[in-house]
Amino acid sequence: MTAQLFSKAVLDWYEQYGRKNLPWQQQISPYRVWVSEIMLQQTQVTTVIPYFERFMQRFPDVFSLSTAKQDEVLHLWTGLGYYARGRNLHACAKTIVNEYNGLFPHSVEQLSELPGIGRSTAAAIASISMGIHAPILDGNVKRVLTRCFAVPGWPGDGQVQKRLWSLAEELTPNHSSRQYTQAMMDLGATLCTRSKPACGICPLQPQCLGLKTGNPTQFPNSKPKKAKPEKHTILIMISNPAGEYFLQQRPQQGIWGGLWSFPEGTDRQAARLMVQRLLPGTEALEQELPPFRHTFSHYHLHIQPVVFRLQRHLATVQETDNPNHCWYNPVSPDNIGLAAPVKMLLQQQSTEEYP
DNA sequence: AAGTCGGGGAT
DNA sequence: ATCCCAGACTT
Numbered sequence: 001m002t003a004q005l006f007s008k009a010v011l012d013w014y015e016q017y018g019r020k021n022l023p024w025q026q027q028i029s030p031y032r033v034w035v036s037e038i039m040l041q042q043t044q045v046t047t048v049i050p051y052f053e054r055f056m057q058r059f060p061d062v063f064s065l066s067t068a069k070q071d072e073v074l075h076l077w078t079g080l081g082y083y084a085r086g087r088n089l090h091a092c093a094k095t096i097v098n099e100y101n102g103l104f105p106h107s108v109e110q111l112s113e114l115p116g117i118g119r120s121t122a123a124a125i126a127s128i129s130m131g132i133h134a135p136i137l138d139g140n141v142k143r144v145l146t147r148c149f150a151v152p153g154w155p156g157d158g159q160v161q162k163r164l165w166s167l168a169e170e171l172t173p174n175h176s177s178r179q180y181t182q183a184m185m186d187l188g189a190t191l192c193t194r195s196k197p198a199c200g201i202c203p204l205q206p207q208c209l210g211l212k213t214g215n216p217t218q219f220p221n222s223k224p225k226k227a228k229p230e231k232h233t234i235l236i237m238i239s240n241p242a243g244e245y246f247l248q249q250r251p252q253q254g255i256w257g258g259l260w261s262f263p264e265g266t267d268r269q270a271a272r273l274m275v276q277r278l279l280p281g282t283e284a285l286e287q288e289l290p291p292f293r294h295t296f297s298h299y300h301l302h303i304q305p306v307v308f309r310l311q312r313h314l315a316t317v318q319e320t321d322n323p324n325h326c327w328y329n330p331v332s333p334d335n336i337g338l339a340a341p342v343k344m345l346l347q348q349q350s351t352e353e354y355p
Numbered sequence: 356a357a358g359t360c361g362g363g364g365a366t
Numbered sequence: 367a368t369c370c371c372a373g374a375c376t377t
Contacts, residue, residue, distance in 0.1 A: 040372040047363060081361025118374050138372045185372055296361060
């Protein structure tokens with residue numbers, strides 16, 4: 001089939017059935033599209049929507065974002081995951097303001113150089129918000145293309161990825177860039193879904209080679225799986241008589257980078273030593289909370305929370321050891337980023353103490 | 356090329 | 367329980 005036939009079928013379908021009411025499709029601007037694209041990386045639309053609304057309310061433009069504190073950016077990112085996205089977003093806003101006079105560059109190449117913006121995200125921003133001809137290759141497009149052309153292999157593989165980019169370039173029309181980009185995403189998100197695709201009403205049904213194989217959901221071929229390691233940690237929940245909890249800011253790199261979390265220990269004795277190192281001379285009542293398991297992309301984490309209730313409040317925190325600590329009050333919380341399990345535990349504790 | 360980065364929705 | 371989602375970045 002010709003590229004024109006493909007893009008016409010896709011564009012005609014979009015005109016009639018595409019999504020046009022998503023929050024970032026209103027008052028379209030490079031800023032709004034950029035924020036939405038970053039949030040949507042590896043994250044489903046329904047999850048993103050409330051985060052996007054809150055973010056736009058607080059940071060309506062790139063200038064307000066560029067002067068924000070990182071803590072406040074990560075606060076609005078709490079629960080969304082992949083926190084490097086939030087840190088990169090913040091850094092990118094500073095670059096746009098300081099080096100581009102607050103205006104996003106109008107080329108895929110320049111956009112790709114900005115932190116957190118790769119080839120596909122750059123193309124999405126360029127095509128949707130600027131009408132620039134630029135092929136994208138996100139999860140939706142990968143699914144549509146691997147099915148329509150029965151492309152074998154896992155899309156993460158280099159050779160497969162190369163072929164998919166080449167297909168995407170070949171099929172993307174020189175006109176209607178915004179509509180075509182949005183159309184491919186919509187097709188993948190609403191019809192050509194991971195399971196139970198609606199092939200019966202798909203505009204590409206006549207030429208879909210994946211459907212002709214009788215099992216279109218075999219495409220894209222699944223990622224070779226690998227067992228996730230199991231790790232353990234004790235979360236040390238130190239509380240003072242005021243009902244506040246001791247939190248530390250995690251290093252920028254690594255898991256939960258830049259977020260605030262409880263001190264940790266490998267075992268119960270190490271936890272006690274940690275409490276004494278942080279707050280020398282304190283006496284605390286220990287209370288074990290129910291353990292639970294938290295799953296990341298690449299490992300499982302068994303979490304054992306232990307509350308250390310201080311009998312008297314000591315203000316002698318070892319400043320040299322812990323320059324980044326705070327006493328967090330769940331009743332009047334600070335605008336800082338919290339790891340999801342930390343947020344859950346804090347909420348759980350505060351609702352138990354003040355039912 | 357493989358590993359690192361989250362959390363939640365769908366199944 | 368597993369899989370995967372509008373991926374980018376580091377090693």
